[in-house]
Amino acid sequence: MNRPPAAPMPDSIRHILRAKKDPARAVDCPHCGALPHRPCTTPSKRRILTDPHPQRRSNWAQTVACCPQCQVEPTTPCHEEGRARHTVHDRRYQEAEATAA
Template sequence: MTYRPPAAPMPDSIRHRLRARQHPARAVACPHCGAHEHRPCTTPSKRRLLTEPHPQRVSAWVRETAFCPACQVEPGVPCHLDGRPLRDGDVHPQRAAEARETAA
């Protein structure tokens, strides 16, 4: 057997470029099904892997990565309307567009 030295840890910036064919929302854990970062979402029975992430995971990714032009909040802060948070952690469409542009 040949000796193979341990691999060096890969920086996140390179890891995300190598995973470019995956949806960028897979960079965060899914609040709906509990899938870990960089793992696909699953059905409630955990038997099937889904090809697309849950909408809640996409909203969590948008919330963590983009500034919201509609309500002027920073990344990591939930969107609000008249001081009240949006229902179920939703985000404004402008913020989602900003996150898609940033990921591209």
């Protein structure tokens, strides 16, 4: 049985499907207010973003992984010489991605 080729997927749907695969969507976004498992949006809420905001990725990594660099447990913010960081260390991102895989 021969089927005609499928129609191309619209970009509006492609963004949503691609965003669903990102594990950082498991936490809410402090930047745009997106709820868990919902995509990040622009400030006007008119456009869905393909990638989560950096602060959302940082919060997700902080929630699920220990930091090999500063030796803190999940949910504890990373620090540098006793001062809290606004984002997590790069190695903590790697650790979080390894646990998600």
